[in-house]
Amino acid sequence: MVGRLKAPTGRYAGKSAEERQAERRRRFLDAALQLFGDTPGYRGTTVAALSDAAGLSTRQFYEEFRTLEDVLAALHLQVNDWAEEAVVAAFAAAQDLPLADRVTAIFRAYAGNVTADPRRIRITFVEIVGVSPRLEEQRLARRSRWIELICAEASEAAARGEAAPRDYRLAATAFIGSVNGLLHDWSAGWVDATLDEVVDELVRQLLGILRPPEWEPRDSCES
CATH class of the missing domain: 1.10.357.10 (Tetracycline Repressor, domain 2)
Structure with a gap:
């Protein structure tokens, strides 16, 4: 992955693009706290598993982060x-x-x-x-x-x-x-x-x- 995908802009469901981005990021970090901080740990976690735990897609992952x-x-x-x-x-x-x-x-x-x-x-x-x-x-x-x-x-x-x-x-x-x-x-x-x-x-x-x-x-x- 050379760079992050472009995040969508505009308002959706009453939230700005910035608000939706912040919420996605928080959800990924909350999921990472659980997976990295417990089982299976950082080295045992995949992008797909983290995205699934966050209730988001891998595409959304790459909109926020480059790597685990x-x-x-x-x-x-x-x-x-x-x-x-x-x-x-x-x-x-x-x-x-x-x-x-x-x-x-x-x-x-x-x-x-x-x-x-x-x-x-x-x-x-x-x-x-x-x-x-x-x-x-x-x-x-x-x-x-x-x-x-x-x-x-x-x-x-x-x-x-x-x-x-x-x-x-x-x-x-x-x-x-x-x-x-x-x-x-x-x-x-x-x-x-x-x-x-x-x-x-x-x-x-x-x-x-x-x-x-x-x-x-x-x-x-x-x-």
Whole structure:
């Protein structure tokens, strides 16, 4: 398929061409979440199977996407966007709280979002891995956004005197790897703990990074 087929224009059944296109795209992504995130997985899904699950035709598929990899790429970004929106909202609500409470609120929001649907974890941590150089670049780019978020919070905490001032990029990179691995293993049933216990452990790890034993807080009354 050299390029996408031209989508129809004009209004139909009270919807504009743009509205119908958005609805088709949503239906394909909803079907992909089910097939890629459960059975048979991305590598076991065909264009015909995805189109059938979406209740659409293969012709309509090629009006929206070039390949199944394009669908996986779009779905991976969507799942990450959902988690990021949850974290940003939690951060805004907790920004005036002490560091430990802020970190807890952020991780509860993230963990709650990505584990609310096991299919999201599979898309983010399993199906996207090793598909192609393009998707590896996308996966690492989105991971980098989470690293930047941790670094920004660490810098803000250091400026408030709540954490040790230093370059946190390496530590944040290692920590995000721990987050992804622990949440994946928990979701797969390999970790005998509640989600709250998992979050509490992640919070302890991050606070240990931000507040090493040799560091003293600038204000002894600070939490």
